[in-house]
Amino acid sequence: MNASIREQFPILNQEINGHPLVYLDSAATSQKPRAVIDAVKHYYEWENANVHRGVHTLGSRATDAYEGAREKLARFINAKSTEEIIFTRGTTTAINLVASSYARSVCGPGDEIVLTEMEHHSNLIPWQQAAIAVGATLKYIPLQPDGTITLEDVEKTVTPNTKVVAIGYVSNVMGVVHPVKEIAEIAHRNGAVISVDGAQSTPHMKIDVQDLDCDFYALSGHKMCAPTGIGALYGKKALLEQMEPIEFGGEMINDVGLYESNWKDLPWKFEGGTPIIAGAVGLGAAIDFLQDVGMDEIERHESRLAAYAMNRLAELDGFKLYGPAVREVGLITFNLGDVHPHDVATVLDAQGVAIRAGHHCCQPLMRWLKVSSTARASFYLYNTEEDVDRLISALIQTKEYFGDAT
Template sequence: MNRYAKDFPILGQQVNGNPLVYLDSSATSQKPFQVIEAVETYYKQYNSNVHRGVHTLGSRATDAYEGAREKVRRLINAESTQEIVYTRGTTTALNIVASSYACPRLGEGDEILISPSEHHSNLIPWQQVAKKTGAALKYFTLEPDGTLDLEKAKQAINERTRLVAIAQVSNVLGTIFPVKELAKAVHDRGGVIVVDGAQSVPHMKVDVRELDCDFLAFSGHKMAGPTGIGVLYGKKELLEAMEPVEFGGEMIDHVDLYESTWKELPWKFEGGTPLIAGAVGLGAAVDYLEQVGMDTVAEHDRKLAAYAVKRMEEVEGLNIYGPREDRMGIVTFNIEGVHPHDVATVLDAEGIAVRAGHHCCQPLMRWMEVAATARASFYLYNDEADIDRLVQGLQKTKEYFGNVLR
């Protein structure tokens, strides 16, 4: 067990009589004591609504809620907390951009450009925008290893490209896409870029000013924080020009019988009582990750992915998808002749948790010419011993199904 695993209480248990090896952090990460205790302290000591009361508990809750927003701002190096909007997660954040920014501004003759490797949350909203506005939805061409050729990608961006939406890191292939270079190319032609940071913000240092992205979406539960809380970063001038998508409660400024006005950023996008405990937990998760160091997390994940690829290649008949080098902590694979759900079931019997299915990336599965895959994904609490357990489990899976098929 590595030095950080001891901070995550769930990892100390046994599953099916074996010590748990959790390799599904791309779906959701585990939570350290510090985050669990922060949420528990909120509910035990200062549970109250934010912004609305002058009593002590309300003030403490507001300070914690807004203090977490400042921590997130610092983490991604946004210019102002006005650019940090709390959402339910990455999906909600991307849908806000689609409905509030894209739909009122795009029309026939405009183009939306995305990658076929996108998670459904960064694909379906743009399908809907295209249907509603008449804009054309187009796709980058992936290289055989699931990467982008930057020069080909730049050629695909033209004067009609109003919006590019792309994940910084693929949740299936572990590919790291060249967001900074794509942002410059799309800006040179007058468009905007929307970045799905669900798999990047938890695993690497993300600087929105260095990337010069217009929007960035990510989730707390993939970065050691609670479920149900996420963030939409947007450049201030873009968010100011957008209309809210939810109305009522905390987002209003003044209400008459027939007209209303909205609060300033970021609160105009945060209608109703927010997930205060989630924000408190997210702030604690940011504290934890910054204490570890995002460069340390990134280096650890890359090294572990490289070790996993090397070890898993020892398993005969195992196919690994995506780039062999320069990938984040995700290895997606199949064993020839064995359905990935069966692979995941046998591994679970060994106490090893991996994901199996299409990973909310059905177009990518068709591009890969498979129906589904198994996926092992790593985080700072994993180590090489976990990979060795995985490889042992994969060998047992091969042996089991080899005997069955005989």
């Protein structure tokens, strides 16, 4: 990746605890390029107004910027139309919308919702609550020893009683890339829909929801260079049309009476209240930025970086990797001997290296791994081999600091 890419992220040009910052926590949230920061700043300085309502110039500018971002996102993931793009606060809100509106309306006693044990809590708890509310059954596709799943096990788990298959495209712990297109075919053959958690996939690879044939796809802007607080739900139009809103108020209505009301057409019936306008503007700018770099190039860069990191990490005694030995994405979860992951992260932070430590919002997966927590280094388009070398050097110093504990 060209060094000029890194220079476009101003936050990286600083020292932490006397050391140049190495940011390896992009799976939690990505950093923001100057183009996105400037786009949000420009909106607040020149276009700040509420959308859809006013006929004045600022209102028109704000509406054009907001709806323009929806058009960019629709093209970015290859939705058929902007009607299929619902702006939300992020992946969590998008999944909750599907689980609360769609699943609770189609599922009942005897019906099944199929997941995996590696799902992020945001793609687990909403389905738990939906199942509890309607008396449906949760089923889990078995995990292989390396954290992958097989299509044979998907075939065995998904049945004609299955109404929803909910799965993350990329695991935020194991770095596994699931065969979503093939899983979608199995789901559809059994009369189920598939809901994809795209939080960890959308920033890192080219997404084509029509090719995947997924019914729902949720994403977060803050993991793909956009501001926090903005995300989206893609849904096939026919499914979205049959769903009821779960938030009610201004802007999502068509006509309001004293005793009943009806809703606007898609996508606005799901966007009650003043939307996250500046966030959408930032998301549109982030999409422009990522497309200028090239999603294929980002994917290749991360793959090369992950391979380099895996080779360097293999040099460390006491290094325990979780997930497959070969990585398609730049995400590596590990433990270092008996040193607690929080201690590893603390010592690394003292050397300017930022990683994540904890259960990563995947407590069922931690229990499956028989650990309480892990450390995680995650890479993005602005990371370099030098960042990996700094990580290795810091881990070596951590081993030395804790001595026999490793």
